[in-house]
Amino acid sequence: MATAAENLWVAQQRPLITAWIKKQFPCFDAIQEHLLNISNVVPQRFILCFFGFLAIVNAYTMRHCLDIALAHIVAPKRKQIRLRNLDTVKLSSFNLYERMEQHRNGTLLSFSYRRHGKDNTYDWSDQLQTFILVSFYVGYVLSHMPSAQLAMRYGGKWVLAIGLAITALLTMLTPAVVKWGGPLALIAIRLLIGFSEGPTYPALSELLSKWVPSKERATLGSLVLSGSQIGISMGNFIAGLLLHRYDWSLIFYYFGVCTLLWFIGFTYMCYNTPEENPFIKVREKQYLQKEIGLVERCQHKTTKTPWRDIFRNLPMWALISATIQYDWTQLQHAAEVPQFIRDAKQQPLIENIINGLQNQMPYIMNWLLSVLSGVISDLLVNYEIFSVTVMRKLMAFVAAVAPNLYDSLLPCLTCSETSNLFAFCHCAINVLGSYYAGIKLTPLDMSPNFAATLMGIANGIGSISGIVAPFIKHSFAGWSQFKIVHAFLWLISTLLISGDIQPFDQLIPLTSDPYKIE
Template sequence: MTDAEDKRPEWGKKLSKFVPIPQRVIMAIMGFFSIINNYTLRSCISVTITRLVLKRTYSNETAASGEVCPKPELTEEEEKLAGGEYDWSQEMQGYILGAFYIGYILGHLPAGFLSEKYGAKWVLVCGMSTATILTIFTPLCIKLLGPVALIILRAIMGFGAGFSYPSFSALLAHWVPTHERSLLGAFIMGGGQMGTVLSNSVSGTILRYTTWPWVFYTFGFFAALWILFFILLCYSDPESHPYLGDKEKEYLMQHMGRLGRDHNLPAFPWLTVFKSKEMWVLICAQIGHDWGFYVMSTCFPKFLNDVLQLQILKTGIYSSIPFLLFWFASLLFGTISDFIIKRDVKRATCVRKWMTFIAATPSGLFMVLAVYVGCNTLLIILFFTISMALMGAFYAGIKLTPNDMTPNYAATVMAIVNGLGGIAGVLAPYSVGWLTKKTLLPEWQIVFWLALAILTIPTIPFCIWGTAEVQEWNEQSKKE
């Protein structure tokens, strides 16, 4: 019996014999639901805002020109649900949708440092609790305080939600061996797509049959429920887990060489890291991907509402379909990546590069194709769905590269990379607001051409200089 086993309480030793599911799998499942909640809290406003603002109207000449699609026949009840009471300009809507990501960027670094120093569990709980409470208070803020206060609230929400990815990067590094990381990592982080699916479809349904505040109350309730179960079931690392089974403990020791965190890590080697071209190309590729993703997740419902003029329930359902396929594709790409890496771990770098490329240029091309098929709703949804399915390769690409490059500092590197990627989350909605002031199809075509360019150009350096090899500065403490 090892020291780590001896530290377990008696109740933990007994309970470990009756838990059939490996704890790293439980951690992955809870991680999946964590990211789902993260995305439902951030994204539910994307559909709801179409119900909040005044209904958009077009002249007969504009409709006849093909710059917007013909308005489908709506029932009297659906007509009443086509708009709201708030006179927010397209630019103001862009500020509201993008404000979340200002805080999101700022939340990453504190989360990375705290996760490495104190463990990821309570860091994640604090961040998600902040986002959950503010989501529940969002209707009150909109009704009493107005759009400026909503922007501030969304930014603080983003700060709390920004804790999620660095925290789970630390959990992955401490719980999951390299040869399982692509699939479980894609599964956890693919919760973002499932969260977008649920956010869009459930929001559309709620808005169709009840009042808009219930969108925020519903998702806030489920996030609070997740927090409770996460506190009870998950721990920062295998060493601190009171009922980790002996078989899993031996497995993790065999494949990872340790059970606990390194509590004696030196300060993060900032200068060395930022002198590394591998780090810079990773950051650039992340920003490029996030631009394309946030254009879709944040603004796609507006495209369906403004250009196709779909009623609210269809907007919610149709905007969720591409993200559902994104999630399934991310699992498929993760499985393929794990299969290749397990047979030859030296091919990890090649796998990460190919997956990153697939998630960029081909994905962007189908976005552009989708806005050149006229008003054919079926083809538009099909092309956007193919685009997001290809983007599913992203999680087996650059998203897991920080864990490959530095197991010891994975949380901080993820915080830097994903945090800077949040710049796209701020600028993408703003740019859409600026470019689509008249909400016409030619304006949206510019939006998606820009998305293709920003997806592709930063990916090229990563495909040349990116790496999945452990970096020298990861073991800086041993060298010193």
């Protein structure tokens, strides 16, 4: 958390920055007055959660825009892959399994869209495209733990804001890198994009631990943390509309500008703690201080992280295992049942809009079920029908059973039962929404003081699935047996997670190196 000297410096610089903005933008006063009116009506914790939700939405649109644009960057090949006599396969948001399979058997994907006018596509091998896609996850994993420590030390606001702002700038540079730098430069910039986007979840966890009381944790936490589903859905849908008429590079500019606009609103309206927020009402501040105990938890600069106790904690390992299983399942389902699109050049815009909405419905329903699961969880806990731990385990169990049931029923379907295949897939993806009210919230439950660290560990390790999953699938002989192990680990993890505050949550005075394991 920022020191008094740092807070004083920020307070001194704020009027200068405000004066410069007013000079550049004459309408700033009207916008400021409108925002103040909103802050007087809407509680500040809701405003922070809204911007936190948009942060994850923007992060995922920028993460997956290359997955969509790659179909138009790379020249189409002669060979095609068709599944169940449907339309040509398109890159999905997590289309890594097919990539590995293609460069093993020598087949290549054919894409529905083609560039108009002069052909500026590139002849990249499938193996090279795989490395381009995976490079993001390498940087993403590496930045989780450092960003978690920065968020605990200086607050989550600027760690989140600066990380996404850098991601936006690098995303907007991507078209130039593709055209002038080549594939190796693209791998490098994707690595940097992943590294700068890595702080998103740890920084948001730090902010939520300071702003969201336990009575509202499942509702607001699920709303914010499940923004990834809306990000994927909006990214695919908007990108499809843009590609209908414009060049692929516009995707990167559009999502980058949207994130920079979010950056302006977030940095002006949101703060690390209620005590720093000048817009918060006294009543709301007192409520949050009573429910959360802010004053006691603002000493991260003078405390050390209990690394040994964290890694010796059984519920912590259950959280890590459950996160790995979820990320693995999400990758697997997105790869086994890819999205199918039609050639936008041969269809009217309205039909492309309808097809796009149909393709994104699983993600939208997933998000709605996430929020609904959070509301139900808070109601049952607040009325003391279930404890927090029981509620988290119940939601986690629902999220674990549905995908495994889908895996069991999938081999029973014939090639002619395509509608049943998609119905089962949609149900599996939808029910996965309860994961956010069951597992994703447990870092906030287990240790409000070190929520950023727990999220950095669990989400960082879980994201390794995006790197190793393609290789393991094709190198492991007993794949069906491995699926059984995967299902068993997920079910066991749901039984061992905890919604109770763990012993290592106590703040320990800093007397030595904060990163030394003692």
